[in-house]
Amino acid sequence: MYSKRFEKEAFKEEVKNNIKNLYRKTIEEATGRQIFQAVSLAVKETIIDYWLATQAEMEKEDPKTVYYMSMEFLMGRALGNNLINMTAYKEVKEALDEMGIDLNAVEDEEPDPALGNGGLGRLAACFLDSLATLGYPAYGCGIRYRYGMFKQKIENGYQVEVPDNWLKDGNPFEIRRDEYAKEVRFGGDVRIEYDPVTKRNNFIQENYSSVLAVPYDMPIIGYGNHVVNTLRIWDAEAITDFHLDAFNRGDYRHAVEQENLAKMIVDVLYPCDDHYAGKELRLKQQYFFISASLQALLVRYKKKHDDVRKLHEKVTIQMNDTHPTLAVAELMHLLIDQEGLEWDEAWDVTTKTVAYTNHTIMAEALEKWPVDLFSRLLPRIYQIIQEIDRRFIEQVRFRYPGDEGRVARMAIIRDGQVKMAHLAIVAGYSVNGVARLHTEILKHEELKDFYDMMPEKFNNKTNGITQRRFLMHGNPLLADWVTKRIGDGWITDLSQMSRLKKYVDDPKALAEFREIKYQNKLRLAEYIKKYNGIEVDPRSIFDVQVKRLHEYKRQFLNILHVMYLYNQIKDHPEMYFYPRTFIFGAKAAAGYVRAKETIKLINSVADVINNDKSINGKIKVVFIEDYRVSNAEIIFAAADVSEQISTASKEASGTGNMKFMLNGAPTLGTMDGANVEIVEEVGIENAFIFGLSSDEVINFENNGGYNPADIYFNDWDIKRVVDQLIDGTYSNGDREMYRDLYDSLVNTHGQERADRYFILKDFRSYADAQKRVEEAYKDREGWAKKALMNVACCGKFSSDRTIQEYVDDIWHLDHIKVDA
Ligand code: CGF
Incomplete structure (x- = not known):
């Protein structure tokens, strides 16, 4: 247990020293935020030892590891949770009490890292907690947004969004890992060059812009078992050498573009849940963290293994919704263009490595990217998806001869759009819903065509919480x-x-x-x-x-x-x-x-x-x-x-x-x-x-068959409250303030049914x-x-139950054990 190793006096000394060295202050003089930083850094001291021990164990045992790819990790505050999982909460509270510091007040000083919108991001956070607690090797891979979910103020009854500058005073638990930085390329063109030696076409991306992805690692502590996994979130920076080069060449515009791209790419989390934003920047964010994560993953794998054809034996990638689905094409790209695999070999590896979780049936949440935007931003990735689509459609035609309606419904690229859910299902070795009813609806309604063709992929994993x-x-x-x-x-x-x-x-x-x-x-x-x-x-x-x-x-x-x-x-x-x-x-x-x-x-x-x-x-x-x-x-x-x-x-x-x-x-x-x-x-x-x-x-x-007017005109109590939306009762006499809400119940608007x-x-x-x-x-x-x-x-x-089911049915991970 960590608590056994917890040395109260040493800890107190550490906190005092941190305050002295960081802020040149005594405890009495320090602000609440400074005390939070000092306490967290003292706690991190202990975490680091176990983090190192976990890494050493992973080096030694080389266990199969899951990479949980997610645009969102809604972690919440770390300090209290870390102490709980270290089983040191009570000891630390006592130590701080003796110093005249209230742990609850210290916890309240921590910004609430909100790198997620709601359920999907919080689920990812619960999953990381359970993975570490159950002793399974895992990386969370995401984005280090500079601004997380906005802070909400209510002014005069209205929501006002205020930026959440959560990194303002630094994040004491993270560690920057420059040594793992990766270049991520956008745009440009793809030149095809025949290599007479290998007798293969090489696909070379040119005239692109690029950014440097720099990872920050956060510890994810298992409860009482010394396992510390890693949440790796990527920051973007301009690539300085390129920058200088460009200046030397006089290409000022290109240099500034790269600088701006880097600044913008990780700036904000899109604050939409169950809804798809369709913005170019969002696609850039997706490619940015996927490409960086996959490059890093391959480097790590190749340190111990020389045959990437066996990647799936040691690595599995879970795509949290369609947001990380570019992983399919990026993995193909890396395996073919960098590792030299043939298409079929790369496809075999990819389809044994990636799995997909669907979180919603809401039509407005389904990601579809316009082909022109997609092919301009990710030209090589687009080529690969075209080829996946071409081959898949061949299979559908073979399986359902003459059924062109089905082909149209199932295609990955159709009507000028790239349909990410279709790509995820076609490539994923597992497709799961997040509650039994939801999975049944996917199988028999929303994704019926896919279920008919590949029922073995579909399974349910009811969500859980820690x-x-x-x-x-x-x-x-x-x-x-x-x-x-x-x-x-x-x-x-x-x-x-x-x-x-x-x-x-x-x-x-x-x-x-x-x-x-x-x-x-x-x-x-x-x-x-x-x-x-x-x-x-x-x-x-x-x-x-x-x-x-x-x-x-x-x-x-x-x-x-x-x-x-x-x-x-x-x-x-x-x-x-x-x-x-x-x-x-x-x-x-x-x-x-x-x-x-x-x-x-x-x-x-x-x-x-x-x-x-x-x-x-x-x-x-x-x-x-x-x-x-x-x-x-x-x-x-x-x-x-x-x-x-x-x-x-x-x-x-x-x-x-x-x-x-x-x-x-x-x-x-x-x-x-x-x-x-x-x-x-x-x-x-x-x-x-x-x-x-x-x-x-x-x-x-x-x-059809439902008409809200039947209720509105026949149920007097209901009519009365609905009418109160437009009679000024709740709007100081303003009859228009809630007109739209009223209309949504009783009037059909174009495509939108009344009382949808x-x-x-x-x-x-x-x-x-x-x-x-x-x-x-x-x-x-x-x-x-x-x-x-x-x-x-x-x-x-419990998310422990959910994770165990993912492990048993989908990921098949090895356990790790870390001795104190
Ligand atoms: O994912 C959600 C949530 N809104 O984030 N979806 N998305 N996208 C679902 O709507 C929830 O029902 C679900 O619990 C959650 C996590 O799977």
Whole structure:
């Protein structure tokens, strides 16, 4: 254990010295941020030893390694998590206490590295945690964005995006690795030159621009096992020699272009989730990190092996969504043009090495690049994809003679576009969805043609989350209580949570469990008071919906229902009503107008309701600004109700749903994504399910038959709330402010159906489910049982389980063991 090696006095000395040497200050004089840096560097000292030991082990054992390629890693703060995984949290806390330093305050000084949008990026972070904890060799490969996900400010109810300069004071945990820098080339032309010696055509890229990719490594610490894997994120710099050359040649324009390219390429993370930006810079980002990662991977492999034809025996590459799919063509390019393999040999290696995870069926998320842009930016890569496409189409024609419709649907390049998902499926040796329902929809709807032709590739890997961050770190009260009751085995084996079931009928245990939730609600109430200036009652039901703002996630349904409840209370002040605090947290992509309108609506409703004294605080509405990993931990711990209300079939999996469950909040949701499996684990009696099924939604979408006007004109309560969007109730009399939201429910716009996300259709059944929540909550002990059952049944949703399935079914990795 690290903790055994932890020398309290030496650590304290190290912190003091760091402050002295870095800032020429004493502890008393140092700022909070400086103390954070000094503490982190002292912690890093220990990490480095284990990092070196892990590398040495990998050198020695040469295990098969996964390279997890992802445009996003939503890591969240590192310090606390590292201490937990080093099993040194309590010791370090104590040491700092003795120095008069509060570890929580130090943790709060750390910028929240937000190199990701939401679920997909956070999943990547959980996977890295689990890989290290299970002792599997892994590299995360991504981009070191200078600006991560924007910080959200709410001004006058509107979202305002503020740049997140997370690297301003430096990142104490990273290490720059100049020695592994790689050149990445863009644009230019490809000259074909016949080599009479090898009797092969050589493809030579000329007149290109290039940048230098410089890696920064971050340690990923396994829980209590000394394994330290690496997250390698790439920064871009201008190539100075080229730069000088260009000046000498007088090619000033080209030199400046390269300089600008380098500056821009890693500047910002595109803030779109479940949506495809289609921007040239995004394609450049993708190629940049893929090319650099693959070049580095091949160098590493070749240090020990001389036959690249066997790459797949030691390396597997997981493509996190289609964003890294250029890996297919880049690997082909490196194997053919650099390593001298024949096409068939290179294809054989590539198709045994790359695997693809699909995260969404949302049409607007599917990446398709215009051919002219693609071929201009990546001329050689485009040639390779053309050839892959040509050969693939031959196979489809052979398999389905005369079926040109199928050929058109399956082609990689069609209608002037390069379809990245098709490329990923054609080349990948595995294609997986992220929850059972999602995978079934992929197989039988979205990717049906591909499933028909290559069913063996398709498999499901239901997402998971790490209990180390989302319980141990986020909810220490509950974590300690669980350990007291069932021991600490759950930390690395979440299925052991099932042993809590025996406490469901133990009044003392239930009382303790309830008290912990109450304490966590107090903590969130303080946070809300501090950051929102709103007093909330910790005895009210904390009904929480936190996630990205997207129409399919239906925050709109939630707030319409709040408006409906408010009408009810106003109409019937005597009516029984259990006080409720509706808590929202969500960022909207900067250009997503309707999502931003929804944020404004939530804030306007909050303003009206929170300031209406006549309802005696029965409802409070809170929009938590800047929802991110660090405040998420506080929110999950305090939630009573977990709102997972996406239109069935649209949410591939969801992972917030699992974090709520782990923290003892029953799901109020549709049968969508992983909710289906949550209900299966916990029992329908411990969840609140409503709404259309995915089959019903898909049926309406394919065959029509739903007209929201039928509901609007026939259900008076619904009509009233919908009309309140345009009668000025929530807009100081402005009838236009929410016109677009109103229209989205009742008017068809060109291609867009009215109520595309079935909000009105599901409204009544949602309101009924909410009523059932209220009824159940009244029975305080009954509710605690439901909540505890959620904790007890959450074992399946550990990312440790997910990773083990990836290893068993897809990656087939070797274990590593690092001795202390
Ligand atoms: O990936 C998502 C999330 N929005 O990032 N998708 N993408 N792209 C899905 O919508 C979630 O349902 C899923 O849980 C997550 C991780 O797989």
